[in-house]
Amino acid sequence: MATPPTAGTFLDALLNEGLDIIEVGSWRTHNRNTKGAWGPVHGVMLHHTVTKGTSNTVKIVRDGYSGLPGPLCHGMIAKNGQVHLVGYGRANHAGLGDPDVLAAVIAEKTPPTDNEATVDGNRHFYGFECENLGDGKDPWPEAQLLAIEKVSAAICRHHGWSAASVIRHLDWQPGKIDPRGIDWAAMQKRIDKRLGTKAPAKPTTPTAPPKKPSVSLAKLIKAAAVDPPKSGTPVSYAGVKTIEAALVDEGLLAKTYLDGHYGTSTKTAVSEWQERLGYRGRKPGQAADGVFGRDSLTRLGNKHGFTVTN
Structure with missing residues (x-):
């Protein structure tokens, strides 16, 4: 359980983990906070997009579509490993899920099989969509898997969580299958291994903040x-x-x-x-x-x- 950091601190955590970040528009203030609370946060949730083409995918997850306004996540992890930040705050990615799963994530235990949908996941989870068709055939390039590992570790490192705080959409909501095609046991080991090492040191040379237009x-x-x-x-x-x-x-x-x-x-x-x-x-x-x-x-x-x- 934790209070979400500021958008700037969130960005720093991702950059310090060595990620290639693309900031999309006014992502820091693009959210659904008017529709409900954002936080306390308990974990990270991963999804696949069922889309093809990075630019098209970024537009969809930022803007949403009829019946489901954007942002649909906090970041979109492209096949080349770049992470496109599209929103910060409450996002339409998790939906209602299983309270027993949430309790397991908070306790950092293996989640049980999800069998109900009564808890607001949009409030409690960071959400990352991953560019993939979700058909079980579309490959997961190593650059993309490494970015998933780094994103998960960055957020867990900031909050003091383990890899048990990173779950899939299929763990949360009955009927979901995403992110299909990832060896999840292997990914959790990768995240825990990364968390066992120090994050790359921040640059020693101070950099001037970007000049506002x-x-x-x-x-x-x-x-x-x-x-x-x-x-x-x-x-x-x-x-x-x-x-x-x-x-x-x-x-x-x-x-x-x-x-x-x-x-x-x-x-x-x-x-x-x-x-x-x-x-x-x-x-x-x-x-x-x-x-x-x-x-x-x-x-x-x-x-x-x-x-x-x-």
Whole structure:
């Protein structure tokens, strides 16, 4: 039983284990926390995706599909061993499962056969989807198996758990078969062996934190006033795409309109963001008119990791 670490600490644990990490969009704040609690956490759960193609798989596990919104896991382990982080917090991956299995994971004992589904696993487990068709024929490359070993060990090392805290979806929920095709006894031995050694040392040379992107309020206001121009050529300002990406993550703008120019759809999304903050009135000059003021832009930036300049 443990409190989930911050997204930054979680990332550090994975990097310190020597994993190749791909950060996908605003993964640190992409979650289902509004639908229920996240934590205390008790273990790691592994799945297969029943998909083919890394880019397509990443999109599915990040965005979900009709009837099951994303994220569908915290990370997707590709066949080449890269781990794509798509969310952090509550994720739609485990569903309801067996309370006896949960008790066994907490006690770090071999789980019994699952025969009921009454406990919320999305609250209590880290979830990792693994790119595989799940037909028992699709191979598991060594690079992917090594990444599964490292991911599991990284999280167990952080919490002080053993490999007994790593389970399969099939251990948790009746009727599930994933991740099909992995020699599970061998994988548990690999994880325990890795946990018996020290994690690779952190770099001794301090590295500067990544610089946050900045967005100019004045340039955004100008873009909103002249875009789309009569010539049909979009206004060229990178900050427009930065705020559009944030609006996409807020669910206010369709990805189709993440195009870098401040058109009608972007203005409507900005208006909805302003209304969410309590501003009212969409006519020009009113508080929710789709043109950023300093407060509405700063609050979007604070949430999505960019700074605001004049």
